[in-house]
Amino acid sequence: MNGRIIAGRYELSTVIGQGGMGQVWTAYDQRLDRRVAVKLLRPDRMAAATAADEMRRRFVRECRVTAQVDHPGLVTVHDAGSEDDDLYLVMQYVKGADLADHLAEHDPYPWPWAVAVAAQLCAVLSAVHAVPIVHRDLKPRNVMVKPEGTVTVLDLGVASVLDTDTTRLTHTGSPIGSPAYMAPEQAMGGAVGPYTDLYALGVLLHELLSGNVPFVGSTVLGVLHRHLYEPPLPVRQLRQDIPEPLEALVLRLLAKDPQHRPSSAQEVYEALAPLLPAHGGVPSGPLDPTRPFLRPHAPWPDRATTPPVAQPTPAQTQPDVAGAVDEVKQLLGEGRITQAVDILGGILPAAAAQHGERSPVVRILRKQYAATLLDDGQYRRALPELRRLADDRAAESGLADPQALQFRYDAAQCLEQLGEPAAALAEYRGLLPYYENQYGTGVATATDATARAFDIRHRIANLLLAMGDHAAAHAQLQSLLYDAERTYGPYHPLPAELRRALDRHQRMRDV
Structure with a gap:
């Protein structure tokens, strides 16, 4: 028995799993009177100290995204957060x-x-x-x-x-x-x-x-x-x-x-x-x-069946665009991104009908909607919104407009996350010349443009690896290493990371 209480309610009992990054415990949820499993992770063992706070924030976000998956074959996530030096994930306790x-x-x-x-x-x-x-x-x-x-x-x-x-x-x-x-x-x-x-x-x-x-x-x-x-x-x-x-x-x-x-x-x-x-x-x-x-759906012997609990249906209300905007700001401030996404998606049609599709308020809402979908990990829903925003902005301000390019970059990230490497690769390759060749023409500052160009080239190399073109990926990484060392010096994190990647690729070929 451990006796430690996490988040004021989960009393740790017995270790049932252990690894380099943390432990899994059986625990008792004092509030709901049930057994749960608690996974404890130590951010300082997984990342540099400077990244520990970012890891905590990302951990909670990813657990929230995971909780969107509704399938009986996936363990249910009950809770997640951080306490002292640990990240904790509270899950359904699975027998078997x-x-x-x-x-x-x-x-x-x-x-x-x-x-x-x-x-x-x-x-x-x-x-x-x-x-x-x-x-x-x-x-x-x-x-x-x-x-x-x-x-x-x-x-x-x-x-x-x-x-x-x-x-x-x-x-x-x-x-x-x-x-x-x-x-x-x-x-x-x-x-x-x-x-x-x-x-x-x-x-x-x-x-x-x-x-x-x-x-x-x-x-x-x-x-x-x-x-x-x-x-x-x-x-x-x-x-x-x-x-x-x-x-x-x-x-x-x-x-x-x-x-x-x-x-x-x-x-x-x-x-x-x-x-x-x-x-x-x-x-x-x-x-x-x-x-x-x-025997699909057959009763399990000696197991009582429990009737499903009816879920309440929220009352239908008339859309209030201004009120919804205020509510979204509050929710985002509290980190309740999924609720903010639902409200934005529901209010956009009413806002377009009330103010017009091309009105400033609708454009701001649509931009916020796309950004919130992206931050919530809903890439499939974010992609068409980003493409629409990119097309509208480019039609008004030109293909080299910084905001249009940012929308395209975000759309390419969606394609990457959706497991469409060929489409993502094509999008990144189409973007790269704007950051490599148009310094000082409104794309960004030279420093920002260089950083974005290097980031895109790095992503292109990773996508080439994903598509099995190891030779092209290796050449891309070598070229990027040469340019990154000339720009940042040999001790910058990017050249160091590229050297590690190239060294790993070489060792794999030589084994």
Whole structure:
């Protein structure tokens, strides 16, 4: 028993997991009289001291974004915040066994079980990617098999906050994830997307079917090198009872080039569907992952059912544009971004009808709406708003207008986060000349333009890595390093980061 109380209500009990970044505890929620799981993280172990405060802010934001995903296969986030030196994440307490232990207890793992687990994970990933969020650390330890056979994915909020993207917390080129399950583009520090999670799903499925991950090694670098350059062993060479279509699907998921993998989790599910067990069979016992398919929605024995609680419907009110603007300002000041997004999205049509689409008040509202969507991580909704703002501004003030360029840059970031590397790459390449060639013509100051140009070139390199073009990415990084050293000197953080990335790429090729 620990006895420490977090946030005045969560009494820590027993450690159930521990790693380099923190601990997971069972805990007791004194206010609601229920058992929960509490994850404690130490920002000073994950980032420089100067970034600790930023990490706390981003952590709460990412947990809020994670809470938007509504799927029974994803662990429910109850609360998040910081206390003393710790970040805390309060989650649903999930009974059962993690998938790594489940696999260890059933050797060999029945291939219909593997298919059932993978199909359930596809349903979760499809919901997660629609937000969009990329898990980045899908592995058996982050998957729980519950007594009724359903699987629950853990650590989504934490994986999101430990992102490799420069808009988030870690340095670009510093891969986050577990090496055994890491996609080639992630290992190289490139841009990640839904395709990255699909690769990890392929590793996980290979492990369930064969008893081991496809690539092992005595060092982390050796494992990452094999992800990049060695083909996986087809699973039927290890187990002949595995159906050929299942082996073919695993090999597609493990393709080095993301463009050669299935296009979505939905496509993977459709490939798995013919291999799922038919309805009406009898589960073999507790923690049987085929149960949801054999007897979908069947009552669990000895478990009382609870009727759903009806949710109140908010009263309909007449739109008050001025009042809504004041409320949005207050909500943003309090950090309640999701509520501000809902109000802005609801008030925009009324404001346009009342003041006109091109009126200053509507333009300000639309700009605030796009910025708030972006800050809330709702990239799919932000993208069309940003494109509209960019087109309208460029039509009035020209393509080189600084605000029009900023809208395009933000739209490119959305494309990157949505897992559309080719479209993001094209947008960044279209933007780059304005920052490289138009110093002093209204784009920005020379210093700002140079910083933005370097940032775009860095993003282009990461996207090239994500698309499997390692040679072009390497050349891009070398060119950027040369220019960054001439501009900032060799000891600036950007050249130092680029040298680390190039050194890692070289070592992976030389292993």
